[in-house]
Amino acid sequence: MVPSELQRRIAERYDQLSPKQRQVARFIADNEAFTAFASAAELGKAVDVDAATVVRLAQSLGFSGYAELQEVIRGRIPERLTFVQRIEQQRQQPMDRQQLPVKVFTNDIENLNQTLNQTQPEAVDAAVEAICRADHVIVVGMGFSAAVAVFLGHGLNSLGIRTTVLTEGGSSLTITLANLRPTDLMIGVSVWRYLRDTVAALAGAAERGVPTIALTDSSVSPPARIADHVLVAATRGVGHSLSPVGLIAVVNLLLAEIAVREPERALAVLREVDRLYREQGMVDGAEQNG
Template identity: 25%
Template sequence: MAQTSSIDQLMQQIADEYESLSRQLKLIAKHIEQHRSSLMLERISDIASACQVQPSAIVRFAQRFGFSGFSEMQDVFRQAYTDQARAAPNYRQRIRKLISTRDGKVGTGELTREFIGASRSGLDELAAGLDDEQLEAAVILLQQADNIYVVGVRRAFPVASYIAYALQHTSKRAHLVTGLGGGHRDQMRSVRAGDVAIAISFAPYGKETLECARMAHDNGARVLVITDSKLAPLARTADALLTVAEGSAFAFRSLTSTICLCQALFIALAYRLEIDIEEIGAQPVD
């Protein structure tokens, strides 16, 4: 039996060894990270097909991390997620069933409820997998920052825009890196030690965001990463890492969980800053 007795320990071990894995094993690692809650239901052939590898590669992956084979590794996920799976429906299966069993068009109200349901499922996963230690580290980074640079492109841009807007309601100097005219690097040129860059990106991951995160790291700034996997390219530059997996319906991924996480992060920061102000104000004046 593997020494990693919990899902979190196993995923951390996979993240630590990710760079040394072969291309095929990296594909399997990403699949496991993104489908951990449903892995107990998947056959080895299903995973192999999704990763476009041979089933023997799945066995090699399990053995790489101390298991005798796929079944023993799957048991770890089965023990961890059986109760959760009973409580929460699989929305992907429900949506596919909805489409296949309808003779006519899906009603707007029904479609909307399915999307709301998928978003709710994503929020449940966010709550269940929230890393309190990393969330606390993220708040401390922002609390101590001189300047905060926020970068996200394409689907992540609305999230970056919201964070920058929220931070403007604090005493922190916040800068939204818009990349107008292709100027991402130019807008990051003044980042330095004492600053924090918030980098937000989801698969297939924006190269501009990765470049900005690396630039911040190279210049001595700290990096807070919000992404969908501990194995994401941005994770390697992170001083604090927050992961969020969104629910999806009809091939559209929601932003509900990500916005919720960012709002909670801002509220925690604002609360911390207010405490600091009260403590300073409560000190006796000589």
């Protein structure tokens, strides 16, 4: 099984689950480290259901039982370690530094392959349509996801799509939510451990009738369960952190699709940017890349 198999099963069968089974499924998706080693009774107690409900959920997802579901989750534990846990693990099991470059690059190649395999063309088309239709795009990404949000915002603005990027919560986020209109679009970039402000921003936008897109690492993550459109990227890391390579690849795909879809708008803005760069002497050399 590839690492995202459990999440895919939950997403595909979620509508067929009973209310109590859905409650358990959501808990499992958000608490994999606990689920990996908790008994069915312990998991049921945490969600206020009986052990039989936990077992029936596992069977509804196509597993022979709860034990098989746990085996799949245990294979994902390295992806769900906190930064501190990753450092502690590396201290206990030192990595061969000579092999580190190969391991890092191989890991990201695997992330890219997994992201490609789980990228659905119809989901990309729907996201691109929503972006191109919006009067104003708000990209929210905090912590680890902030750099990806900034990269996406820069790319959209460069293509003539008016975009604001928020990388912090607080009053700025509150004011932005208060000013949202149905013709706007909110994109939330959020991966494990799913910062609360980003999820709340998507929820607030949805409550106001604003279309939403989630760029995340699981089809059943908290932001994915809120958003109208979901794009998933693999983020497995080698060092203390996750890897943003899969997320960046999805952003590049969105930007390329938009440029192909609306070339005149993109060219008009890029020509103006190029003119201003030259006029203001902002770059050195013949090549101008924003």
